Amino acid sequence: MKIVLAIDGSHYSKAAVKELTKIPLPNDSEVNIINIYEHRAMPMPGLVSTKATLYKYPEDAIKNAQIIGKSIVSKAVEVLKRKNDSLNITTTVVNGLPKKEILEKAESFDADLIVVGSQGQGAFSRFLLGSVSQYLATHAKCSVLIVKEKEDAQ
Amino acid sequence: MKIILAVDGSEFSKVAVSELAKIPLPNDSEVSIINVYENPNVWAPDLLTVDSVRSYYQEVISNAEEFAEKSAEKIVSVAADSLKNKNSTLKITTAVVIGLPKKEILEKAEAFNADLIILGSQGHGAFSRLLLGSVSQYIATHAKCSVMIARNKDEK
Numbered sequence: 001m002k003i004v005l006a007i008d009g010s011h012y013s014k015a016a017v018k019e020l021t022k023i024p025l026p027n028d029s030e031v032n033i034i035n036i037y038e039h040r041a042m043p044m045p046g047l048v049s050t051k052a053t054l055y056k057y058p059e060d061a062i063k064n065a066q067i068i069g070k071s072i073v074s075k076a077v078e079v080l081k082r083k084n085d086s087l088n089i090t091t092t093v094v095n096g097l098p099k100k101e102i103l104e105k106a107e108s109f110d111a112d113l114i115v116v117g118s119q120g121q122g123a124f125s126r127f128l129l130g131s132v133s134q135y136l137a138t139h140a141k142c143s144v145l146i147v148k149e150k151e152d153a154q
Numbered sequence: 155m156k157i158i159l160a161v162d163g164s165e166f167s168k169v170a171v172s173e174l175a176k177i178p179l180p181n182d183s184e185v186s187i188i189n190v191y192e193n194p195n196v197w198a199p200d201l202l203t204v205d206s207v208r209s210y211y212q213e214v215i216s217n218a219e220e221f222a223e224k225s226a227e228k229i230v231s232v233a234a235d236s237l238k239n240k241n242s243t244l245k246i247t248t249a250v251v252i253g254l255p256k257k258e259i260l261e262k263a264e265a266f267n268a269d270l271i272i273l274g275s276q277g278h279g280a281f282s283r284l285l286l287g288s289v290s291q292y293i294a295t296h297a298k299c300s301v302m303i304a305r306n307k308d309e310k
Contacts, residue, residue: 001176019300022155022269024178112176112307129295137275137294138286142307143173147300150269 001029004111005080006102008035009072012117012130016147017076020115021083030088031080032109033073036098037065062095069093099135106142115145155183158268159237160259162189163229166274166287166304171233173304174272175240184245187233188262189226190255193219226250256292263299272302 005020007013020031039062073091080087094101098120106114119130129137129146137144159174161167174185230248237246251258255277263271276287286294286303294301 022180024180026178110307113302134291134294137291137303140303141305143302143304145270145300145302146294148298150299 001026001113002109002111003029003031003113003115004102004106004109005031005033005076005115006036006098006105006132006136007033007072007076007117008098008120009068010117010119010121012119012147014117015149016115016117016145017079018149019145019147021080025084025087027084027086028088030090030109032090032092032105032111033076033080034092034094034102034105035069035072036094036096036101037069038097039065039095065095066093099132099139102132102136103139106140111142113143113145114140115147118146118148155180155270156266156268157183157185158259158263158266158271159185159187159233160190160255160271160273160289160293161187161229161233162255162274162277163225163232164274164276164278166276167229167233168274169306169309170272170274170304171236173302173306175237179241179244181243182245184247184266185237186247186249186262186266186268187230187237188249188251188259189229190251190253190258191222191226192254193222193252222252223250256289256296259289259293260297263297268299270300270302271297272304275303275305 005016007016070093073093077089077091080089092105102114114136116133116136118133119127120132122130133146137146157174159170161171227250230250234246234248237244249262251262259271271293273290273293275290276284277289279287290303294303
């Protein structure tokens with residue numbers, strides 16, 4: 001079974017990781033844990049050309065996003081490995097549009113299942129279903145598991 | 155793990171059954187298979203004041219209800235059989251309910267204290283151009299537990 005686990009480090013995505021540990025996956029299962037960070041365009045790109053200290057800002061921002069992304073996925077790897085050591089886990093940290101990157105990963109990975117939280121960092125908590133989760137549920141070619149924590153529902 | 159499997163006998167819900175069969179479940183898992191059918195309505199209720207028409211309609215309605223219930227029972231038992239074939243240790247119960255599918259599925263999930271609802275990406279009602287049916291979308295949005303929208307990636 002091939003699974004893409006999409007996480008963004010939010011409380012909701014931690015629930016997704018936890019839920020996945022509850023499913024006793026076959027030993028030959030492959031899990032790809034993916035984190036996507038958005039590289040926001042500079043508010044004033046013209047500043048870049050001044051070669052002031054801001055020059056390094058985009059580079060630093062991307063580097064930091066990579067570091068944060070890697071720590072998010074490696075934490076998830078730990079949690080999954082603790083439950084099932086024989087899982088074949090790979091990780092991906094990419095820059096892009098989350099909904100698009102997740103679907104592309106699922107197709108290139110030939111995933112049977114995408115696991116996501118019901119919402120992520122971006123959503124206001126009054127939303128019941130985040131836009132990325134909704135987009136995935138609508139457009140994925142494979143099954144999508146939208147994880148919600150029962151206890152926290154209220 | 156407690157799971158609600160919502161089926162309507164459509165091709166999409168058959169995918170939900172086969173996808174669920176693929177997921178290895180903990181041994182103490184309980185699966186409740188639910189089919190919700192909508193009450194067959196009378197088109198022109200005013201006609202019921204005419205005696206002969208009324209008795210005719212009542213017959214039609216009771217036939218339709220009987221038929222709907224029978225097909226619903228069949229849908230859940232076919233689903234139960236194919237799940238049992240794949241995993242004989244599962245505890246499977248079935249339920250057939252009249253009502254509004256999205257509402258009944260959520261109510262059943264709460265009454266059953268389900269951890270997960272599994273359903274197809276669409277059902278009988280949807281036009282095939284839709285990517286996600288209204289019931290699936292409603293359930294994904296409003297369920298208090300996890301929801302799995304089942305699709306077979308190898309099809310199409």
